[in-house]
Amino acid sequence: MDITLRPATATDVPDIVAMLADDILGSGRENPAELAPYEAAFARIDADPSQHLLVAERDGRTVGTLQLAILYGLSRQGSPRALIEAVRVRADARGAGIGSELIRLAVEEARRQGCALVQLTSDRTRTGAHRFYERLGFRPTHVGYKLTL
């Protein structure tokens, strides 16, 4: 599939926010009408060499996004691990394998950065996403806890 994954730039922020908001859980959490907080967050991500906010393009159009964080830790003999967050595929581009390609490219990047594992969490209600990650070889070995502040 002819998808390219590239680092997001400030001009991608509106497209990314639109994808975050066009989602059953995201729709109640995001506010695409007010971009300033997203732009401020983008500046912090962009300044952090361990954070990679990526967009997928197909035929010159943004069709997906995810964030890949490289985390250094002492566990597992000091191996870095990768964390994938905020995976979205544009609604009108779903079902074409873009999500799989997005994850495949992110895993490849994690491997290039020397990570020993890639981790992510998925809301318990997203059963379609669970089948998707299991097909890609991820194992549901953990319980994911959140505490809202």
Next chain:
Amino acid sequence: MDITLRPATATDVPDIVAMLADDILGSGRENPAELAPYEAAFARIDADPSQHLLVAERDGRTVGTLQLAILYGLSRQGSPRALIEAVRVRADARGAGIGSELIRLAVEEARRQGCALVQLTSDRTRTGAHRFYERLGFRPTHVGYKLTL
């Protein structure tokens, strides 16, 4: 409880590794006899302003550790989130509420850094840990996936 949480220094690495290794899952993954990879990882954590490797002290003795990462992202209107990893309490200091105090202090730090939520994953087999996190207000809303590279 008279526990203080402070940033780890390079001299804490052997103590932290000993705690990581003294664990039912960690014992098969860690190698305290070979500290060099841990020291290299510590240098990277220490150089990253978003990563906080912490140790808990009681009566001048190291009794616990955890790693707190502050992650910037676009989701949730650009709110930072905190990720807790590698929580350990020294075996001979367990059962005294040190773990709860460690998490409480980490959550307080996450709040101070403006995080909207704190997240962590716990291996499905650690049922005692699950009860512990639920008592502290964490909700098991997610499935945690890992892909070993």
